[in-house]
Amino acid sequence: MKPTRLILIPALAGEPAPYLVIGAGGYVLERGVLALDAVERPELMRTVAVAPGADVLIRWLDLPPGSAAQQRAAALWGLKDDLAAPADRLSVALGPVPVAGEPRLVAVVSQSLLDAWSDYLAALGVRADALVPDVLTLDEPFEDTLTAVAFGGSIALRGRRFAASVQPDLVDIVAAGRSIEPIDDAAAVERTLVQAALAPAVDLTPARAREKAEGRRGWGRAAALAGAVLVSPLVLMIAGAARDEMTAARAQDQALAEIARVDPELARTPDPVAALRGRVRAAPPPGGVMAATAALFTAVEGVPDAELDMLVVDPEDGMKASVTHPDYSDVRTIDSAMRGAGLTVTETGTEDNAGRVVSDITIGAAR
Template identity: 85%
Template sequence: MKPTRLILIPALAGDPAPYLVIGTGGYVLERGVLSMEAVEQPEPMRTVAVAPGADVLIRWVDLPPASAAQQRAAALWALKDDLAAAPDRLSVALGPVPASGEPRLVTVVSLSLLDAWTDYLSGLGVRADVLVPDVLTLTEPLDDSLTAVAFGDAIALRGRRFAASVQSDLVDLVAHGRTVEPVDDTALIERALVQAALAPLVDLTPTRQREAAESRRGWGRAAALAAAVVLSPLVLMIAGAARDDMAASHADDQALSEIARVDPELARTSDPVAALRGRVRAAPPPGGVMAATAALFTAVEGVPDAELDMLVVDPEDGMKAAVTHADYSDIQTIDAAMRASGLTVTETGTEDNAGRVVSDITIGAAR
């Protein structure tokens, strides 16, 4: 197990940042402080940054069974009365998947604040692999009491399905009659930080870019496999080669030979495999674009209060659309209707917009 660095981001950007280096078994190998004036760059390693919890909204919310993207959108809608910023200026992170029927941990933080924390850490010469609010480094008590730990000038309060960082003079008000158990033992606090670094409860770092990249890769793979029965069995050989790196070279040679046999024009291109994949992506859905469009209009019209906002057929990316609807389950209804026409709908993004749900979808062949 490689060492992990844990950094406490201070409330003021000009202040230095205390850190721990944690080794195998959770032992602290090093303690110190990072500052902007440091001459030497910190050693590269996995880094967990602990952010001020006062800047993070933390709730436990009942969410519908759905994808992570749909649950984040549902959480924003459920917490809309507690949020002062527009949804597109906020980042939502979810905690571990709870047991059936239990609420899920949800954290919401401003994207501009995330940028500020990232810039501060960059100034120290580090990058956070995981970002967690300080109050969620504390262990949830088993009873109805609140654990209280001071992080700078703020007091982190941790209870059963409760977490908040407040000013010291507001502790009694927030506790609302619950017993407050202060923890002043630095060894206990450090142990909690170590456990949080090794197994963080939530990660505040935005995931939109990674999800978008994964969505693009997934679209390409789905398009290639969906058109396999129309174009040629050699697509399956290409897919198999991609899944098996050990046999990639041999499989590529076989694929190129098969391409030359089936389509000499493709074989004369500089990258026959890429040319084939491009042809697959550009292929219209089963029945043609017009048939797919008609099926989509019919499916959307069959869902109350649903509207088709945008429909794009791109030679590179295929057929995509944006649908505004009322309920998170509406896309499943649209997908079921499309499957009757031999098509399928894949949801690639969801966001809340003024009380409505906007979903980005792709249309392909049903498998």
């Protein structure tokens, strides 16, 4: 058996990538870090890359019989309420074929993220033969518990037919009363990574190739959904650049001298204060996007017959959503609930649609 290299893709593209080289029998032959500026290129060998699980939507679905392409299409249709991106921007990977009557593992990821991960690996001098989300490197527990492992700044949670990577402050919310068993032992985590390298639970790489080869064009028979991100109560995929802006929050009354000290580029703009205010308005809400998303879902669920249609995070425009609800006063109810989490809702547009109200809102910090 030839050696296999396992690489952990970091959350930030400028960071180096830890790796293992695994030999026959699952023994680790080498440990190290691949740097982007390294002069010597890595040795050619089978490579399995582990991607940030927070960027992948993972579900177990009951899919109809059919080819892999038909089942991927059925998975997209079945997840249409959790997706706010056109189908031609998404790639679907399927897990192993289950026994009759059992649901099948499905992983959905943005095409642009697959390209970004491929570009990052190419900059390291390697190419991934398989790509797996970090949370799916963990074994599925037999009991109704969640296994927790820290990967970078996220916590990977693995349960029975459940897998998600979340921010640490959302772990208890996501656990929903289930007991959590953290794996803190580095050797135990390494063993799970070795197993994943030898037999990945799902491979995002061929999904990307299949989608391109089949020339998919949108949802096909399914209705296209507008938006630029993949959204669910547990997972919000946004561009890496937007994630990098999450700490950009500054007081509005900073003096010009302070602006110049912390950001000389802002100081060179025609109106530094206005530029700073614009950046603050576009910055993610307090607690990060994941916390704001959880609060918004809770607030919307508290309004009878209200539905969250779309959620978009943009580094320039901030966090916006579209909500369908029965009464014009519902937005005030949602705003009141959000204020309990230190957030506020601003209504930017409203229209009637077949007897229901559709409101466009912006989520920001409560003042």
